[in-house]
Amino acid sequence: ITKPLQIAEQDPDAEHFTYNSWHMIGYERKLSDRGLCKFIPMVFRNLPDYYRRFLTVNVAVMGVTPMDEHGYFNMSMSNSHARAVFDVADIIILEVNEKLPFVHGLENTIHISEVDMVIEGEHEGLTEFPSIVAGPVEEQIAESIVDRMTNGACIQLGVGGMPDAIGKLIAESELKDLGIHTELLVNAYLDMHKAGKITNLNKHDIMRGKSVFSIAHGTKELFDWVSDNPSMCCAPINYVNDLSVIGEIDNFVSINSCIAVDLFGQISAESAGTRHISGTGGQLDFLTAGFKNPRAQSFIALPSTYTDKKGNLHSNIKPTFTGGDIITDPRSQAYTMVTEYGIENLAGASVWERAEKLINLAHPDFREELIESAKKVNVWRQSNKR
Template sequence: MNDYNKEYNAKLTTPEKAVKVIKSGDWVDYGCLHAYPALLDRALADRKEELEDVKVRSLLMHGPLHIVEEDPNQEHFTYNSWHMVKFERNLCDRGLCYFIPMLFRNLPGYYRRFLDVDVAMMAVTPMDEEGYFNFSVNNATARAVLDTAKVIILEINDKLPRLFGKENKVHISEVDAIVEGEHPDLFEIPSASGSEIDELIANQIVSQMEDGACVQLGVGGMPDLIGKKIAESDLKNLGVHSELIVNANLDMYKAGKITNSNKTGEMKGKTVGGLVYGTKELVEWTAENPDVMICPMDYVNDVNIIRSLDKFTSINSCVGVDLFGQISSESAGTRHISGTGGQLDFLTGAYDNPTGKSFICMPSSRVDRKGVRHSNVHATFHGDIITDPRSQSYQLVTEYGMVNLAGRSTWERAEMLISVAHPDFREELIQSAEEMKIWRRSNKLK
């Protein structure tokens, strides 16, 4: 039996020495979410005066990010995100974070086919007896990043639990350097609270679900509320197949709704996801749980796999829709909010699935800080990033109803979308539709 401790000790170093390998002009990838290499980030930021034009990629960063916050003029580092959360969104508002468009199912392939990674740095679990480090709750694209990287530096975080899954580990023989140090407890992502409007939308969606459905939930108040509604419902024998395992999935499990019994093959009986995104209780539930598989995104979000799951049901949110059926879920105008993530992957897979369903939901309007109400159904977008093209728009839900846009003409879409818009804006939207020549004279709202 190999004694991997000798090799481990030979590669063990300090964060300060480890980051010496990074040169000006390099592309550096950080592990995402809980794989953020805090000690290495601190050490790299301390080297800023020695470096210029170092480009860093990651996603789902909850902060702090020292290389950004201590280089506000971007003289040394440039940070880029595949998918933004609040911390990164605030950086973006200050011009300190740049978005990289992607589809989650394609992201591992981007690395393996098109991108350079000079140095990869990520937090992992302590090494096991066979010389492997586990990616824990942060599988997603980790294996693809390391496969591409010229240099691999691992940061050991003993707060990270081991999880089961596919392509979820890296061997000591592949690693160039290892660092250790103290880490705080993993930060928690609490459930978001839904509004009365969210509840009206959630009730419509849950009423359309069937026993045995395999569920994908996005993040935010709406999906969390839908998960709670599912937990309180009479639905049974549900499965989970989702890029993110979220708090709502635990609510469903604790209510006895999740069995994954309708899945086949290696996924039978398994909750499948790419990342675990939630509370300490959620992380503890997934830790070394043989009924949970954390897999890379080119597996979880593979359209061919999604279309094979019986009664697959995808539930996500958006920011706005226009009368042509284009859906924006990642920006407000040109202000970036999040990212495409896997929404289009699951929308496509659910549509291609003969027993599948997909719901995109949103409140019909929003009220700004000045108390002014704005419609989330727009005549046309003005700079908003299109997440789901009109050619793939499907079932859209607001508090005023549910419409299925698949196969519908421009005038039918206009009529349907205006029917679920806030009443205060319907006449204005009809006028815009007439001007754009997508409103029939005989159209009547019911």
């Protein structure tokens, strides 16, 4: 949601409407600050089950493509949990949007016989999300990750400047025969496709030849790419993020980002203190996928620092989380961390070894301070005392 939501704006005291979000973005964060939007914690993979098992849906309203000659409407580019909602809804209302592209997929249609009401009318062009221009730090991190990728890799990317930088680097690289299996199809994949890098031929029994995703998010050029393209598969999130599915994909590479990490290897990717920024999404699933196949890799990337509104520099590698930060990935699942200062594998590392590895990834201005903090919480030892 990028535009003002009138059910919230016209009810500023929330007397009539309760607005909840599964994954907050910019506008919803502003609503949350005003007390008009509440976050529901969840692992994205479980969302269809939440609807089928725990939630009551009186009225479901969803945007779809125009009906085809067989009486079916298509969910277009967003199919994470639509079928689950329709399965339990008392009343189903479809809003037909002629601007939405038809997209091939799994469980991504609904027949007119299931529908109670149809809304038709004129629509503006679809909201586009241009590529985010990566800075030098993101480009450094992207280079470190791409250097570790090999031909035939099947790639999952998160959202932001980092994946866009990675997509451009891959497009210019010698890598080939790459695949797509991701919850979010972003502009970075289009860059790879245009460079002839995407074939999906190394996926063997898991949707060989098809790019698998649940949501497409990007420019009109990306929308045109997915439109009526039989090499695309827009599938429910409980399939896309299913570890038993991902684990069967050889040479799977997962690349996500986070907000901060502490010296124990706990990763926060969804809040700044108690202020919610996004959501858990599928990050924990894709991080875990790095352990499911001998050739799989999972990277969590972050710039080593951030600058606050007053111009002060802060480390994104924290001694510990003390401000109510939400832990997205537990330390027990920590794998490969990346900053502009390098790559470190935390898997199998003791608490003091991972503290040392993470301090190596920190900005030099903060390393001594982090060492002192590590001593205070008893996770600092010299390497030669192993």
